Amino acid sequence: MRFSLRPQDDAFYQFFSNAGKNLVRGMEILSELAVAGADTQSVSERLVEVEHDNDQLTHDLYNKINSTFVTPLDREDMYALGSQLDDVMDHIEAAGNLVYLYGLSELPAPPREMIDLFDVLNAQARITADALPRLKGMHNLKEYWIEINRLENDGDRAYRMLLVRLFSGEYDALTVLKMKEVADELEAACDAFEHVANTIETISVKES
Template structure:
């Protein structure tokens, strides 16, 4: 029988769950942004608000760590997980802002691969949001990080195909430069979700 030596403080798990729920809101807004006739400015502004909310959650998490004598698992891992969740949100917000500021939603249609990567991000966000509450028991988490890593590979394939399309001559040079920056942020978001999953795996192994 394994004895739990550290007390449970639900506040930490609530911070992680709130941060992950914001990621779901972020990917939902990216999906809205890509729809024909979308109010691009309004959606982009809402995405910025969600990003600010995520920043506030991260700061509160750090404050909680610094004022807690005992934490449910290693402080360094709590810092890292909180920071990585915030990194994902930063990349999602960057995608929305660039699409709006560069006027890319005015194209006849965004490349199919952009929609594919956003769909991957949406799946990763929902997986992450479902996994965060399970940190409290450290149970049933392996399927989460395995699937999140599989999705990251799927996102990488879509990213490579997006690059092929961008450099095929289908778009003018300026659009290619703008879209390449968006593509890089999309890939970074996929990678950031994988980093979150890898950190959760590390925590679970340490606590097992």
């Protein structure tokens, strides 16, 4: 067991846990786009709502950090973690919004390689949401980093193969450009999950 002179204010851990839940929720909504005929407007609107919830949560976290004299973790680490969790959500929301704005719903269904990216992001969201409550106590976080990094490699490979597919001649140039913008947001979300994991690793090394 770890002892600490710092107060273990549960409110901070609660913020991170809630942000993790929002990411799972966001990816559930985005994944509705994996089938043909999805209601892209509804997906986009619900993602905007989850993203606004998360903005508020991040804002409340920053206020709590600024108004607390002794924080359970280093101030700058909590700030970084909040900001990076928010970045993941921004990319998930952007991906859903672009599918709607570009009118990509006219396609039969996304290419398999894009669904591979959805799968990677869903897995990253779930294990991140599982790991965040374990920040309090720093339990079993190593498996989480290793798995996030493994998934990020899967995501890189899926992204690369998605571009090969997009450039194959199957789609017209404007559709390629639109889908590439969506793919770029998905890949950025994948990277952003890795940044979250790196910060959790930094915190864990400091506290251990």
